[in-house]
Amino acid sequence: MSAVGVPARHKNVNRAEVCDQNFIEFVKGWSGRSVAAAPALDAPVLPGSRCSRRDFEALFESQLISRHLDLMARVLRVQNKVFYTIGSSGHEGNAMVARLTRHTDPAFLHYRSGAFMAERCRKLPDMDPVMDSALSFAASAQDPASGGRHKVWGSKPLWVIPQTSTIASHLPKALGTAVAIEQARRIGHTLPVPQDAIAICSFGDASANHAMAQTAFNAAAWTAYQKLPAPVLFVCEDNGIGISVKTPNDWIHASFSARRDLDYFQADGLDLAAGYAQVANAVDHVRRTRRPTFLHLRTTRIMGHAGTDFEIEWRSFEELMAVEATDPLLRSTAIALEAGLHTRDSLLAMYEALRARCFAAAEEADRRPRLTTLAEVMAPLAPYTPDKVAAEAARADYGERREAAFGGADRLPEKLPPRHLAIQINHALHDLFCKYPQALLFGEDVAQKGGVYTVTRGLHKTFRNARVFNTLLDETMILGLAQGYANMGMLPIPEIQYLAYFHNACDQIRGEAASLQFFSNDQYRNPMLVRIAGLGYQRGFGGHFHNDNSIAALRDIPGLVVGCPSRGDDAVEMLRTLAALARVDGRVAVFLEPIALYMAKDLYAPGDGEWLTHYPPPNQAMPLGEGRVYDGSASGQPPGASPGPSDLTIFTYGNGVPMSLRAARSIAATHGWQVRVVDLRWLVPLNAAFIAAQAQAARRILVVDEGRQSAGVGEGVITAIVEAGAGARPLRRVVGADTYTPLAGAAFLVLPDEADIVAAADALAQADVAAA
Numbered sequence: 001m002s003a004v005g006v007p008a009r010h011k012n013v014n015r016a017e018v019c020d021q022n023f024i025e026f027v028k029g030w031s032g033r034s035v036a037a038a039p040a041l042d043a044p045v046l047p048g049s050r051c052s053r054r055d056f057e058a059l060f061e062s063q064l065i066s067r068h069l070d071l072m073a074r075v076l077r078v079q080n081k082v083f084y085t086i087g088s089s090g091h092e093g094n095a096m097v098a099r100l101t102r103h104t105d106p107a108f109l110h111y112r113s114g115a116f117m118a119e120r121c122r123k124l125p126d127m128d129p130v131m132d133s134a135l136s137f138a139a140s141a142q143d144p145a146s147g148g149r150h151k152v153w154g155s156k157p158l159w160v161i162p163q164t165s166t167i168a169s170h171l172p173k174a175l176g177t178a179v180a181i182e183q184a185r186r187i188g189h190t191l192p193v194p195q196d197a198i199a200i201c202s203f204g205d206a207s208a209n210h211a212m213a214q215t216a217f218n219a220a221a222w223t224a225y226q227k228l229p230a231p232v233l234f235v236c237e238d239n240g241i242g243i244s245v246k247t248p249n250d251w252i253h254a255s256f257s258a259r260r261d262l263d264y265f266q267a268d269g270l271d272l273a274a275g276y277a278q279v280a281n282a283v284d285h286v287r288r289t290r291r292p293t294f295l296h297l298r299t300t301r302i303m304g305h306a307g308t309d310f311e312i313e314w315r316s317f318e319e320l321m322a323v324e325a326t327d328p329l330l331r332s333t334a335i336a337l338e339a340g341l342h343t344r345d346s347l348l349a350m351y352e353a354l355r356a357r358c359f360a361a362a363e364e365a366d367r368r369p370r371l372t373t374l375a376e377v378m379a380p381l382a383p384y385t386p387d388k389v390a391a392e393a394a395r396a397d398y399g400e401r402r403e404a405a406f407g408g409a410d411r412l413p414e415k416l417p418p419r420h421l422a423i424q425i426n427h428a429l430h431d432l433f434c435k436y437p438q439a440l441l442f443g444e445d446v447a448q449k450g451g452v453y454t455v456t457r458g459l460h461k462t463f464r465n466a467r468v469f470n471t472l473l474d475e476t477m478i479l480g481l482a483q484g485y486a487n488m489g490m491l492p493i494p495e496i497q498y499l500a501y502f503h504n505a506c507d508q509i510r511g512e513a514a515s516l517q518f519f520s521n522d523q524y525r526n527p528m529l530v531r532i533a534g535l536g537y538q539r540g541f542g543g544h545f546h547n548d549n550s551i552a553a554l555r556d557i558p559g560l561v562v563g564c565p566s567r568g569d570d571a572v573e574m575l576r577t578l579a580a581l582a583r584v585d586g587r588v589a590v591f592l593e594p595i596a597l598y599m600a601k602d603l604y605a606p607g608d609g610e611w612l613t614h615y616p617p618p619n620q621a622m623p624l625g626e627g628r629v630y631d632g633s634a635s636g637q638p639p640g641a642s643p644g645p646s647d648l649t650i651f652t653y654g655n656g657v658p659m660s661l662r663a664a665r666s667i668a669a670t671h672g673w674q675v676r677v678v679d680l681r682w683l684v685p686l687n688a689a690f691i692a693a694q695a696q697a698a699r700r701i702l703v704v705d706e707g708r709q710s711a712g713v714g715e716g717v718i719t720a721i722v723e724a725g726a727g728a729r730p731l732r733r734v735v736g737a738d739t740y741t742p743l744a745g746a747a748f749l750v751l752p753d754e755a756d757i758v759a760a761a762d763a764l765a766q767a768d769v770a771a772a
């Protein structure tokens with residue numbers, strides 16, 4: 001690295017200062033010629049440009065606002081008044097995308113979208129991009145995007161849906177939103193945006209390589225290949241680098257310019273006069289053709305990746321200066337001066353006025369309240385209005401639609417004899433489809449085949465392609481689609497074929513769907529009901545991947561709800577509540593279906609039919625968190641009954657319920673105990689108060705958890721017991737091993753069984769003897 005010949009100022013470590021000075025010097029030193037008379041407002045800003053003077057003036061101001069927000073952040077970060085320094089400098093050309101689209105085109109933005117936001121703010125009266133951004137930079141509780149939870153680009157009135165920092169994870173839901181915009185018409189759903197809206201999604205050149213991005217490009221092309229509309233504009237803001245890793249020369253063009261069914265456009269984001277028409281072409285194309293479109297927008301990166309990125313430590317001065325010379329604001333300045341829109345002085349005055357405005361806003365934002373309590377932080381995370389949810393879950397005003405769907409009043413499922421779990425889930429889904437005309441069910445093999453286990457059989461026939469459909473084989477995209485439909489006000493019911501394959505796409509729930517209410521201060525919600533088939537004990541089938549018993553990845557997702565039924569009637573009532581939680585409170589609700597119980601009919605002996613249940617009438621639902629208590633019989637205790645004393649209480653869920661009921665019989669016979677089995681039913685969040693009350697009434701406790709020893713539900717149950725002060729009782733846990741599940745009979749070695757439960761009870765009895 002050689003710094004010979006580099007003026008001292010340019011060696012300044014603080015590249016923000018250098019860029020700022022560069023701008024000022026550029027203006028002062030400009031010696032080009034201005035036209036004699038500035039163009040009229042509607043005339044091209046420069047001869048031949050599609051960008052009018054009016055467009056240019058707006059765009060240029062948006063660019064400068066964005067730049068001064070960046071400069072301000074760098075200064076005030078060190079004073080602890082601002083908490084984020086990833087800027088937009090070099091990317092200000094993205095203002096063109098904002099100007100050429102509408103504020104009702106849902107936008108999923110890159111973190112370098114300051115100018116896009118400033119420009120979009122013009123679409124509505126009384127928007128103040130400077131103050132809004134300042135509040136966000138300051139993590140103020142009044143930040144209109146996230147309420148102070150993160151520095152995100154977001155706005156409810158402007159249809160900018162806040163995104164996480166996980167690069168590329170927003171592409172699947174952007175495509176999902178585009179698909180949803182088109183599908184709404186087919187199901188008669190009224191969209192919250194105009195029918196010809198498009199979805200916009202921006203990201204960097206390095207991010208374009210990410211699996212999450214590639215999944216969306218592929219799914220978009222897969223859709224368009226079938227001549228189905230998917231009006232999404234993918235905007236790749238190519239600055240040639242990702243933090244410190246250079247994108248191979250021309251890679252984005254080489255990789256995307258000839259992709260089948262992903263239409264490629266290029267635009268110069270460094271030059272408003274030239275780039276405007278190019279961006280307009282791409283926007284016009286996607287709006288008109290409804291085809292997925294890739295806009296390759298040339299940008300540069302000024303001032304490093306973030307304030308903490310001291311580029312001179314790893315790049316040469318010459319290289320840095322060469323990059324800084326491509327600053328698009330210098331080009332905009334030249335246009336403004338050349339077109340006679342400004343004198344050098346008036347331009348500098350505008351520059352300084354915007355600087356002052358940004359600093360004043362930041363100082364004001366610093367005086368505004370921040371989040372100061374845990375309750376404030378968590379308020380938007382998991383809204384729960386139990387009365388409204390209960391009323392919605394029990395709402396049954398759709399009777400006539402049911403009769404048509406089930407084939408007549410006498411064939412309504414509540415009039416049929418008791419049936420097993422799979423059938424009752426199937427009936428409940430039919431019911432939800434009658435109740436919610438905006439419900440959609442999709443996933444792998446769910447349509448004509450009716451799912452691997454026929455749980456969705458008949459839905460496609462009754463409700464047709466527009467509402468029940470097979471997706472491509474890609475769990476990330478299935479969950480991305482779900483978020484898109486939810487964004488557009490529908491009720492997505494995606495299916496993940498096996499729990500093991502949820503793990504493949506977990507981030508779409510963990511990082512994305514479940515976090516939206518938090519990062520948007522509950523302004524945006526993506527309600528959905530995710531069905532996941534899982535858990536072990538399938539006889540003679542599958543090995544690990546079809547018998548995955550670990551829900552650890554779901555247990556700690558903030559705001560998520562997970563219900564797991566063990567019998568048909570519970571499944572039906574639980575589904576109604578899960579759908580209501582989604583509709584009323586916008587929750588991401590997971591329904592975990594124990595595959596091995598789908599067809600279970602008997603409980604104690606072959607042919608006893610004790611695991612068949614009646615279909616609950618449509619006005620019956622199960623409150624979130626309510627468990628089922630079995631006192632010596634399979635029928636259960638009425639919900640809410642306060643527990644009398646028991647000699648042994650077994651806490652369990654899923655497959656553990658019938659297993660524990662069988663074990664309970666023999667334990668009662670052997671020890672003469674009054675044995676109670678508690679089906680938790682709701683696994684996330686665990687109802688600690690309910691668990692505590694049950695534990696307090698018990699003399700001895702067994703926790704039967706078919707999950708793994710580490711991070712299983714049982715850990716949560718025992719914690720709730722101990723924290724409630726009920727942990728002094730004799731307590732044992734019967735739980736799966738920390739292993740993957742092997743194929744064939746060996747599968748049962750890793751899972752708890754009835755004999756294990758009986759043996760644990762015997763051990764408790766022996767401990768009694770030892771203590772006596």
Ligand SMILES: Cc1ncc(C[n+]2csc(CCOP(=O)(O)OP(=O)(O)O)c2C)c(N)n1
Pocket residue numbers: 112165166167203204205206207208237239241242243301305
């Ligand atoms: C999934 C994920 N991996 C890593 C990161 C850390 N990270 C943040 S930005 C970035 C580089 C992104 O480069 P690019 O997509 O070109 O966007 P640019 O910053 O250049 O605008 C990386 C690696 C992240 N945010 N998310």
Ligand SMILES: [Mg+2]
Pocket residue numbers: 204205206237238239240241242243
């Ligand atoms: Mg980049």
